[in-house]
Amino acid sequence: MNINLSRAHHGIQLERNTSGKLVLTMADGTVHENVVPVRAFPIASPETGIALVGPDGHEKLWLDSLDIVPEHIHNLISETLRQREFVPEVKRIDSVSSFATPSVWTLQTDRGTTHMTLKGEEDIRRLQGGMLMIADTNGIHYLVRNMRDLDRHSRKILDRFL
Numbered sequence: 001m002n003i004n005l006s007r008a009h010h011g012i013q014l015e016r017n018t019s020g021k022l023v024l025t026m027a028d029g030t031v032h033e034n035v036v037p038v039r040a041f042p043i044a045s046p047e048t049g050i051a052l053v054g055p056d057g058h059e060k061l062w063l064d065s066l067d068i069v070p071e072h073i074h075n076l077i078s079e080t081l082r083q084r085e086f087v088p089e090v091k092r093i094d095s096v097s098s099f100a101t102p103s104v105w106t107l108q109t110d111r112g113t114t115h116m117t118l119k120g121e122e123d124i125r126r127l128q129g130g131m132l133m134i135a136d137t138n139g140i141h142y143l144v145r146n147m148r149d150l151d152r153h154s155r156k157i158l159d160r161f162l
Helices: 071-084 152-161
Strands: 013-016 022-025 031-039 048-053 059-065 090-096 103-109 112-118 124-126 132-135 141-144
Touching: 013 071, 031 059, 031 071, 048 071, 090 141, 090 152
Parallel strands: none
Antiparallel strands: 013 022, 022 031, 031 048, 048 059, 090 103, 103 112, 124 132, 132 141
16 A cells, blocks of 8 residues: 555654664555665665655655654654665765776865775766766765866766766
């Protein structure tokens, strides 16, 4: 049963169980354990379009926006999303080991200095609004929010791979 919280939010509860997992209780008393929040548009519109998905992969509840839920539910969902999502934002590219791939990149991110290995040019994806998503060989995704905001040296390196 999918319910849109913007239309029917009375009586719906969300809490953590003793294991730290989210438990969703619907207005009719149906309980869904181990639900996970999933953003529909994690980069372009992170605060809108959030589904609470059960362990079976099916949507249990759709949220048009986090702004429409009570503060305690908003906080639970936001905290859970922060724990699950790790997408450092690239502030500067210091160096690359080679302009051929695979290559090791030294990056300055919003979470500090890191090294990542780019397997191939296809691991750099263009997103809407001038954003780039760079995937490393370990499955970590790095976000370039706007290539034009990077320094000249960083843009020049990226241009060689795009």
